[in-house]
Amino acid sequence: xxxxxxxxxxxxxxxxxxxxxxxxxxxxxxxxxxxxxxxxxxxxxxxxxxxxxxxxxxxxxxxxxxxxxxxxxxxxxxxxxxxxxxxxxxxxxxxxxxxxxxxxxxxxxxxxxxxxxxxxxxxxxxxxxxxxxxxxxxxxxxxxxxxxxxxxxxxxxxxxxxxxxxxxxxxxxxxxxxxxxxxxxxxxxxxxxxxxxxxxxxxxxxxxxxxxxxxxxxxxxxxxxxxxxxxxxxxxxxxxxxxxxxxxxxxxxxxxxxxxxxxxxxxxxxxxxxxxxxxxxxxxxxxxxxxxxxxxxxxxxxxxxxxxxxxxxxxxxxxxxxxxxxxxxxxxxxxxxxxxxxxxxxxxxxxxxxxxxxxxxxxxxxxxxxxxxxxxxxxxxxxxxxxxxxxxxxxx
Numbered sequence: 001x002x003x004x005x006x007x008x009x010x011x012x013x014x015x016x017x018x019x020x021x022x023x024x025x026x027x028x029x030x031x032x033x034x035x036x037x038x039x040x041x042x043x044x045x046x047x048x049x050x051x052x053x054x055x056x057x058x059x060x061x062x063x064x065x066x067x068x069x070x071x072x073x074x075x076x077x078x079x080x081x082x083x084x085x086x087x088x089x090x091x092x093x094x095x096x097x098x099x100x101x102x103x104x105x106x107x108x109x110x111x112x113x114x115x116x117x118x119x120x121x122x123x124x125x126x127x128x129x130x131x132x133x134x135x136x137x138x139x140x141x142x143x144x145x146x147x148x149x150x151x152x153x154x155x156x157x158x159x160x161x162x163x164x165x166x167x168x169x170x171x172x173x174x175x176x177x178x179x180x181x182x183x184x185x186x187x188x189x190x191x192x193x194x195x196x197x198x199x200x201x202x203x204x205x206x207x208x209x210x211x212x213x214x215x216x217x218x219x220x221x222x223x224x225x226x227x228x229x230x231x232x233x234x235x236x237x238x239x240x241x242x243x244x245x246x247x248x249x250x251x252x253x254x255x256x257x258x259x260x261x262x263x264x265x266x267x268x269x270x271x272x273x274x275x276x277x278x279x280x281x282x283x284x285x286x287x288x289x290x291x292x293x294x295x296x297x298x299x300x301x302x303x304x305x306x307x308x309x310x311x312x313x314x315x316x317x318x319x320x321x322x323x324x325x326x327x328x329x330x331x332x333x334x335x336x337x338x339x340x341x342x343x344x345x346x347x348x349x350x351x352x353x354x355x356x357x358x359x360x361x362x363x364x365x366x367x368x369x370x371x372x373x374x375x376x377x378x379x380x381x382x383x384x385x386x387x388x389x390x391x392x393x394x395x396x
Contacts, residue, residue, distance in 0.1 A: 070123025071359075072381040072388070074224065075275055075319045075344025078127040078165075079108040080151045086144065090135045101229070102241055106348040110155050114162055116347060120355045123378075124392050125347075126385065127152055128166040130194040130226045141170035145180050153188045164388035166194035166224045174211045181212070185221065191385040192222030192271070197254035201231035205257035205264075217267040222384045224273045227251045251279030256288060259312045260297040260304065271384045274316050275344065277323025282331035285313050310335075317384070319344035320376070322354075324361040329368075338372045342381045 084105065088098040098105060117125060132148055133141040145168050152165040167184035170176045184190040193216065195204060202208050204225065216223060227250035229242045236242055255274055258264040264272070274281070281288075289306035297303060304312075314336050321344035323332065332341065343362075345355050362368075368376070382389040 069378070071121055071343050071377045072385070072392075073117070073122050073125040073345050073347070074273060074342045074381050074385075075226075075321045076113070076125045076127060076347045077108075077129055077349055078110075078113075078152060078155070079105065079348065080129070080148055082147055082151055083129065083132055087135065100349070101243060103243075106351065108348045110159060110163070113347065114159065116352045116355070117162065119352070120345075120359065122345070124162050124164065124388055125345075126164040126166060126191060126224070126381075126388065127155070128194040128224055128226065129168055130166075130224070131196045131228055132168045133170045134196075134199070137172070141172065142176040142180065145170045145176075146183070149180070149184050149188060149190070152190075160391045161393060164191045164385055164391075166190060166192050166222075169193055169195070169212075171195060171199045171209075171212075174208070177212050178215055181215065181221075185219065189387045191387050192224060194224045194226065196226055196228040197250045198228065198231060203257045204254050205259075205261035209263075213263065213267040213270065217269045220269045220271070222271040222273065224275070225251070225254060226275050227254075227279070248276060248279040251276060252281050252284065255279065255281045255313070255316060259288075259309060260292060260301060262302060264312050264315065268315065272316050273319055273342070273384075275319050276321050277328055277332050278316060278318045278335075281313060281316075282318075282328070282335045285310060285335050288313075316340070317342065317380075320358075320362070321346045322350070322358070324358045324365070326361075326365055329362075329365050333367070338368075338375050339380050339383070341376045343377050 084095050084098075087100075088095050091098045093099075095105065113125065117123070129148070133145050136144050148168045149165075152168070156163045156165060165184075165188075167181055167188075167190050169180050181193050184193070197203060227247035230246055230250060233242065233246070236246055251274055255278060258272070289309040292304065292309055293306055316336065317340045318332055318336060319342045320329075320332070323329070345358070347355070362373075362376075382392065
């Protein structure tokens, strides 16, 4: 059953009229159609603009670090066989002919992933696939999430020092989400949960997610949030892959909604990782802080001052996937401290040829000292990934 909380007065809740949508309308918004999936992969669009056949060892080789000093990659994905089979059937295709966000499916196995990690000095990677259950409903989604999480747990068991995971959740159903998250965190010992920026057009920050956020807040859990295609979009207005621009705007919508809805303030113990350097948020933060007090936060929401907006934006964690250019780092570091920045590759959706150039740009960024570099490449991530932190350096 999809759970809804009644609208409350104060920050973070929509107006009563907006919250009174019928169950049928709400479920329709959470449904993914076959056309959406094939055309834009709303269920799975995870950085696939650069997807290609991934082969380990391409690009500049950086010596692997197996001595406890290697990079921690918080942004990478697992293309599990169970998911590929279900997605191919949903599209009416085969694994060889299916697509992910309008791109071919890259090769992926745990062993290929480890070889790529070794070639680029990455000690451990946190696997995720946030929208994995979007093509199924009800009990099927619940059972599918459990099976996929067990698959991730088996990979970790075989390679305990190399992989962690963020839980895959059936996010259209809050009861099932709470049950699966508890299983993943308490039994499988995952390092947190994952979500897309919106679920069927309902953005994080909406009161629909309050039961889940309340439990994550109680736990002080980590949540990795990845963009997907905008609601209802099957192609971009200018004809380019949605990963190039739309994903950045999706992240910006989610972060802004979390702030102006009040959800980020109410659930302030959740460690939110916003991917791709926070989208356009570091660039737009000042604009948001100036214009939101002028135009208002939207119906049923409490106004915020510019200072409150900037302070709340500064509480997000950002991974630096495709965000290590000097201009990006300048803007990001102006908004948040280095202790809230982490390294990410988006492998295998971005091919390994992109890893060494990203690392080289990071290494060449002069304002960072040795301590700051280590924090971003390793320590900041391990500080919010308790299970992986306990296993790193212990084999696999």
